[in-house]
Amino acid sequence: MTESLSKPRVGLLGTGPWAAGTHGPALAAHPGVVFAGVWGRRPEAAAALAAAHATTAYDDVDALLAACDAVAIALPPDVQAPLAVRAAAAGCHVLLDKPVATTVAGAREVAGATEKAGVSSVVFFTLRFAAGTARWTAEQGAAGGWFTAHARWLGALFSPGADSPYAASPWRGEKGALWDVGPHALSVLLPVLGDVTSVTAAPGPGDTVHLVLRHTSGASSTVTLSLSAPAGAAGAAVELRGTAGVAELPAWGSASGAFRAAVDALLHSVRTGEAHPCDAAFGLRVTEILADAEARLGR
Structure with a gap:
């Protein structure tokens, strides 16, 4: 995210109910960012969500990443994880959903990719931002x-x-x-x-x-x-x-207000270089604890 950009460009990966009801409206209304576009696994849903917020639908996820400084992800965790790695490698800061992944290996790859690329990360744990x-x-x-x-x-x-x-x-x-x-x-x-x-x-x-x-x-x-x-x-x-x-x-209160605060937290991390307490590393730790519990349940 270059300092010359007064408003960073943020894209959205995902088109489901969470993306349509929270992420999309919040990004479109946020005064500090440009809602740069939407990509989804269903092109028709991406087109509809993009049209609702006067932004661009992308058929190619890499094209959206190239057009963005950061991306918000609203996808199932094990779809999210490899795309977050891809986004970090493309130089995009990432606003992730919880859980980061449902395997420790997947979450570790995300945390490692953000660290290697030197990009900021925030995981949207609603209670930590409301x-x-x-x-x-x-x-x-x-x-x-x-x-x-x-x-x-x-x-x-x-x-x-x-x-x-x-x-x-x-x-x-x-x-x-x-x-x-x-x-x-x-x-x-x-x-x-x-x-x-x-x-x-x-x-x-x-x-x-x-x-x-x-x-x-x-x-x-x-x-x-x-x-x-x-x-x-x-x-x-x-x-x-x-x-x-x-x-x-x-x-x-509302998830939309909390999500806007999460966007603010990501922007602050980018500007200052300070890791947020709810970054990908924290998301990894949460995944480790849940995976431990799952193993003890025999699932």
Whole structure:
């Protein structure tokens, strides 16, 4: 991203519901970037999304990379990973979705590619960029003294009668809540309690997973994840207990606002050369923890 460019050119890889509902509108409305174009695995969807935001649809991903300073990726994780490596090699800074990949090898390749190319990276963990939850996480990390924590993320994506567009996602159907919403929980617990030193995992009904984690701070945490909970039981929460008492994660508002903050974070990293706490290396660590849990579940 050259200093002569007053507005860096940012492209979008992906055309699904997440890209169409969050990434595309946020990039088009962001005053600090030029929404340079869209590429997708379905050319007709790329054309429709590009037309909706007065930008260009690309049939060739390398042509889009050549026309951009950075790219945002809204694709299944194991499609994302090799394309992120390709983007970094082309000199593009990358705004990744979580999880970076569903294999440690895939996530390691992404982290290695961004480091080798000297490009900035940010992984869009929603809670780390939404204003209220980002501030809360930083405050609790600074406070310290936490004894234990419980994170709960129960979705009804796979429950009878669910009408979410994400229910048709093949990778979510295969990998379940551990990989889809597990990154959200870890993105908050790690900066507050420290890195994970041990993992215990047990299955529950449907795709439900229960985790018990030990952290470098000495604290322990429990995590319950599901995409197959009854609709009336759905909800997300993080509760911390320690010397400061009890702290509960606040509401986090819209994903679009959080995504705009993630774009800002990437731009800041590019300008300053400072790695963001949610960079590809952090994304790799989250993948390592999830892969450890998956192995203990025997999946």
